[in-house]
Amino acid sequence: MKTMVALGEILIELNSLSPGPLRHVTYFEKHIAGSEANYCVAFTLLGNRCVFVGRVGDDEFGRNAIEWLRGKGVDVGRVKLDPNPTGIFFIQRNYPVPDKSISIYYRKGSAGSRLSPGDLDDDLLREADVVHSTGITLAISETAREAVFEAFERAKVTSFDTNIRLKLWSPEEARETIMNLLRREPLKFLITDTDDSKVLVGESNPDEAYRLLSPYAELVVMKQGPKGATVYYEGEKYFSPGYTVKVEDVVGAGDALGGTFLSLVLSGFPPKKALDYAIASSTLNVTMRGDQEPLPTLQELDEFLREMNK
Template sequence: MVTLGEILIELNAVTSGPLRHVNYFEKHVAGSEANYCVAFIRLGNGCTYIGRVGRDEFGYNAIEWLRGKGVNVEHVKLDENPTGLFFIQRNYPVPLHSESIYYRKGSAGSKLSPEDVKEDVVRGADLVHSTGITLAISNSARDAVFKAFSLNERRSFDTNIRLKLWTPEEARSAIMKLLRDYPVKYLITDVDDSRILVGETDPDRASTLLKEYAEVIIMKQGPRGASLYHDGGRYFSPGYSVPVEDVTGAGDALGGTFLSLVTSGFSLEKALDYAIVSSTLNVMIRGDQENLPGLPEIETFLREMDKK
């Protein structure tokens, strides 16, 4: 898989509550496409990242971390702008909810451009993946995604609408244009995003409105689980009740695991069942990538759940 996006440094509050009263933070490498990439690799497949980080200590940290996870970072450029940051505020003012506070305007990652998209690399991929976040961070990053999607018909897209980055109208216009121009094999979304895109929060009705743009649709529904729509059929995989530390990155864990497993030949339904486990484990810790499981860990989890 080839992914395009912005690698970020996440500073996650060690304690819950408003950040004005938080004194200690943990540092993690994050960013949606980076999370997808690591999840994809944990299930036995390779991933190449296209993007930019700052020529600074955080940028070096991101490159070294992802390389250590097995990501091909050959096409991650060093940029003179700083690596983007975001802080995580947890359990305030909404319990079991995490809020991202961004410091990324003008960041190195936002300077991603079509010239960064290596045509031979993208054409040779089994799958090319990006998200609505990359469409939102800059016009040049948006153009890079459009270029990459024009080069490979095996495309995956997670809507990942972040309203701190753009308005609902901007999100709907850009994402729907991408899907109209370049329908995807896998569309990963949720009920909040589908309300913005097609004015519908019911998963079944939303998928009906989106099905012309995707062969397979995954509709995430938070702790309830997720629904899969394909070839006129519907499959629902329920979630699990576990202690929640931080929900940031849970959707990326689900999506990256699902894509890797279907690439390896798993059925869509089994891939989604396993992806739900990955998402479940993700919410139990701080950090987006540290708890991403491999196949043995997922199967151990499922065996233990079967005993209960």
């Protein structure tokens, strides 16, 4: 069994029950989310272990998040309770662009943003098979950013999902900070998408973007939205196409892809096979509300692939 240590912010997601502008939505459904927590659940359900490092509020939502993640098998022993509130966000679905979702954050000064280098444990980082974080954690506060830089410095193997959220920082700040991390700490796994690569290296063509990002990672996964994704490694390139399904909410699909891919590759699956499974996981993710509820087991992924590829 492989161990991933994930650094990030767990968020409470309040997803609109009906599509359309949030000003007219009456009912919201609560879910546990946050990119690195999503990665952790995907990773754990596929037979590996994930230790989450972060903070939640000493409040009802914080307790809810811890209990939920524990129930999914995530190791929450390192999640600290913080006097600030657990961050929340709302999701507006299918408006003004069909099949797209918009996240509206209420997280400034949240417990999760108080993550700091003092929350890191040297032995845990050194022993982990992979240490993972995202651009979201680099963006939420100065101390969280320092924690990611330090953790990556101490880790043996690192994984990073660029996950640029332009509501949290400007494209210039995202580019400068992420490229700085990549230059200082070349990665084993870089997971990104064609929107983020445009911000980082000015390229949304997957092959061109890969060429510019390849000095910074041994393996690159380039997500291409509903079209699919490409993995580049050891001089090889493999594209796995997406499936056409009815979209309920796309939030969390990228994490489903990344978390599934990482878990399976670390378990010894060839990257091409892992990417096929990862695409299946992200496809399932868009068909339901909630980032973590749709995350599958290997058996469920096999069933999906058998049916869809008939």
